[in-house]
Amino acid sequence: MGAQKGDVRVAVVGYGYWGAKHVRVLSSIPSVDVSVVDSRPERLADAAAHHPTVGLAARLDDVLDDVHAVVIATPPHSHAAIAMQALDAGRSVLVEKPMTTSVADAEALVETAAARQVQLMVGHTFEYNPAVWKLRDIVRSGELGRILYVNTSRLSLGRYQDDVNVIWDLAPHDLSIVSYLLDEMPAPTSVWAHRNFHRRQADVAYLRLDFQRTDVQAFVHVSWLSPQKVRQVTVVGEKMMAVYDDLSDNERIRIYDIGVDLETIDDPLNAHGHPVSYRTGDIRSPYIPFQEPLLLQDRHFVDCVRNGTRPDTPGERGLDVVRTLTATDAVAASSAVAPNFVAPMTPSTTSIAS
Ligand SMILES: NC(=O)c1ccc[n+]([C@@H]2O[C@H](COP(=O)([O-])OP(=O)(O)OC[C@H]3O[C@@H](n4cnc5c(N)ncnc54)[C@H](O)[C@@H]3O)[C@@H](O)[C@H]2O)c1
Incomplete structure (x- = not known):
């Protein structure tokens, strides 16, 4: 119709x-x-x-x-x-x-x-979020410099699901956000997932994702078992860093003009020399009009x-x-070391594909 x-x-x-x-x-x-x-x-x-x-x-x-x-x-x-x-x-x-x-x-x-x-x-939904659009503009403009890594945290005393683990429930948001920012899909290279209070499904997990074209790593922490609600994406660039806090009312994105530079230590006997020097500057928060994603x-x-x-x-x-x-399930299964240590998602029982 x-x-x-x-x-x-x-x-x-x-x-x-x-x-x-x-x-x-x-x-x-x-x-x-x-x-x-x-x-x-x-x-x-x-x-x-x-x-x-x-x-x-x-x-x-x-x-x-x-x-x-x-x-x-x-x-x-x-x-x-x-x-x-x-x-x-x-x-x-x-x-x-x-x-x-x-x-x-x-x-x-x-x-x-x-x-x-x-x-x-x-x-x-996050690909319809004006704060994520703004963060992508910032990444693409090059003002952060070369992106070194991205860290995401999606934590709370969450809504335990029965048919998927915490990775399948929450990490789709982080995968969608980070791949949207970098315009590339990652390969999961390590997965740590733990089942604490669920009969079958992991309720806390950490992922490391490798974005090969852009040579960026993303670290994703998802949890249904955390005392504070956190919804954050941190993008660390060579020149500057940006933090997207989805729970902030009026500063959802902050751009930190800070970083470190490698120091050349000429004197090998100078054991107290700092390996890096620090740059500190302003913290800016661009205006992002609120529209419900x-x-x-x-x-x-x-x-x-x-x-x-x-x-x-x-x-x-x-x-x-x-x-x-699906790749996270395979990586998690291959790195299982103890009964509760990793819990790949329970296989689908309602597949439409033969
Ligand atoms: N995009 C987001 O930000 C976001 C946020 C939360 C949930 N979700 C997604 O939304 C979906 C639903 O999550 P939820 O937390 O609302 O679940 P829920 O358990 O609260 O609600 C599911 C509803 O579906 C009904 N239902 C189940 N099977 C049905 C069927 N075959 N026909 C008709 N009704 C049926 C249930 O009775 C229930 O009312 C999930 O896929 C979840 O991942 C997305």
């Missing part, structure tokens, strides 16, 4: 923590009609209480004929089957991160979207559905991130 210039009818499948936010922002976009699909009646009742005008259904089958597009915000293992059902029916699809839980499923979605000539988009993302999806244009975060981008996440 092709969308006309007027209304776009969208079904949001999954009215949980994140699906409820999709419903809120989509309902605020002019000429968009929203239906909510959730298998749990209490979630539909909650949707009706907050959004009296939306349609309600227990199954996607019940509304698929009446919508142009489908947004999928169910748990990750269910993404592939629901997305395939919608694409097969000729509907455009926005799938939450991680797009799928296997590479084969992600490839199947990308192929089906191309064959049906509909839009497949992945919900890499999820609203920008969903508005972009609606525009793509309306105009038949390719999304900025197409299915191929979701596939790239799923490939990297």
